[in-house]
Amino acid sequence: MYLRQIWTIAAKDLRSEMRTKEALNASVAFSMVILILFSFAFDQAEDLKGLLGGLLWLAYAFAGALVLNRSFARELQNDCLDALISSPAPPSAIFLGKALANFALLMAVELISLGVFAILYDVRLSGKLGLLSLVMLLATWGITVIGTTFSALTVNLTMRELMLPVLIYPFLIPVLMSAMILTTDLIAGVPIATNLVWLRVLVAFDIAFTAVTVLYIDVVLVG
Amino acid sequence: MSLALEVAGVYKFFGDFPALRDVSFKVAPGSVVALLGRNGAGKTTLLRIMAGLSQPSQGSVKVNGAEAREAGTRRRIGVLGHSISVYDELSAHENLTMFGSLYGLDDAGKRADAMLDRVGLGRVRDGLAREFSRGMRQRLAIGRAFLHDPELLLLDEPFTSLDDKAIAVLQTMLKEMRDRGRTVVMSTHQLREAMELSTHVTFIQRGEVAYDGERQDEMLKDTSWLYRTYGDN
Amino acid sequence: MDPREFQFTFYGLMIVWLIITVYVLSLALRERRLRQELDRVKRMLEKS
């Protein structure tokens, strides 16, 4: 029952996003622009290799905010959030459903950007895709949990679009830092064994914030 | 016999301001209660608490003897608020199926089809809600609220913005609910429509219950009688 | 103590108290604004 409710909400969000593709298009376009702009910023840099992971994750983090901003804002039209909360679905199921949809959308944006990134910056990904996708899955879930939580937190504010980035980026520092280090080293061919600690940070971050949010999301959604 | 709805000593504070003060009343199954009061009296706040959208600061709301925020209770409640609460990007059928499966209906698709026929949207079941006229969207919202055959229906100002056809649909469905012994609580300004349907009246003034009881004949004849008799200005 | 060291120590200590003073001033300002606001709302209540 609980799983079905989560899935229903996730499917609903994905379906309405696929109808308009508003957030998706904007997000992909934005991450392209960032990737291109970076190439000018680092034009003279001798050692671009050490910057690649950071560059990729900055593009993801900035482009991701566009998707996350839409998440709960989507429910504002016609006050749909009220209908969801008054339904038997517990607030945590609503949250997880929306998080799942955001996760799928973010992953889609990231995969597209990754392809473009590999071409523009001449990065050879073959043989590294397995570990890289593990890093991407873990870090993206972290971004998703924080982003969806704050999307719910700011949904009733008039300055929603401005507040979300200000609130989420300080929270994303541990995730982005770990993901940047792991990605840079993966691209440079450093064995993962030297960086296990960062994988552990990602896992711990995901678990801690998912748990706290699922426990306390009632406080946010039910007034 | 268990009560359809029992509101006991409910307070709701916004900061220090009591929007509801010691609101208590009981509703027997099969009643249609008109929740009356001026703007800002606390009708919407009370309905939101009954619908489980908001927690009371003190006191409790019980539906069939169970707390309003329990999932099992919310399955028995249908809510129709100010706004239509349907998704513009989804089709009429998808909207209803989606809510049906949130309510745990196994035959959500079939029920959605039947409901669309009842509200007169069977022909456009695959049209997106955003392409509908205002009246059609309102009927879709009515269908959403009635879809899971609720035992208790909560309506917030249902007649205010509806068009004629939607009012007709809503009235038929409300009468049918009443005849089947289901319970309805609706807040409204439109006294006449509400009075014709209702069996009981709860009048709220500045967050307190000023009158709670059966509908009296005077209320039907003269709509401002209630305000004059029980209101303080 | 060489003068540069003295200078930096002095700046370091000053800045701590300067920031706290600024905060205290902002508290005082807010206090005044709140009182004005309270007066205004009370007058509004009396009128109605």
Added chain:
Amino acid sequence: MRQTILFLLAAVFAGILLWNGATILDLPQQVTNVGAYKIIYFHVPAAFTAFTGFVTALVASILYLATGKLRYDAFAAGVTEVALAFATANLISGMIWARYAWGIWWTWDARLTSMLVCLLMYYGYVMLRQAITEPTQRARLSAFMSILGCINVAFVYQSIAWYRTQHPSPVLGFREGGGMGPGLETPMYWNWLAMLCLATILASVRMRQGEFATEIDSLRRQAHSH
């Protein structure tokens, strides 16, 4: 009663500061190879006070969510804001010392960076509070954010510590590899106590203002409900 306590605290604060200030002045000019070390008698206690504040705010936030009493919310808000002021004082005094000792204003070290992240995060908390007008909703949402914030501080601190650290090793003796020398630590604790007194006074003033604002809000609601 409340005023008496506040005046007493103020007296204690001033007393400790004067007496302790004299002690610090008397300390030898050079104890280690780093100069201008006396800044840390204010730099470190400011950080301690800030962290005490953030932890107190966490406790108050949890208490608010458990009891629903708005006093806890006003307390959490007041303490957080005062802690922000002390955190700023800590950062800037640290920067001045770094300029003297290392010749740079800023370095990406664990403690500095965590403090900066704290500052940004709790600044977001204050912004969030300003953006919400309904006091009960504001209390719920900001309590939730305060809890998330504390968890995040732990993550940020630990990750950056693993990444790189340039900070002088902890100056307090109870931590391994730390310790400044006999008789040099005590004044720091006294200053911490003085700052805690000051912070309590400020937080209590701020808390009263918060309750005041809530009262204004409810009066306004009352005015509109008629």
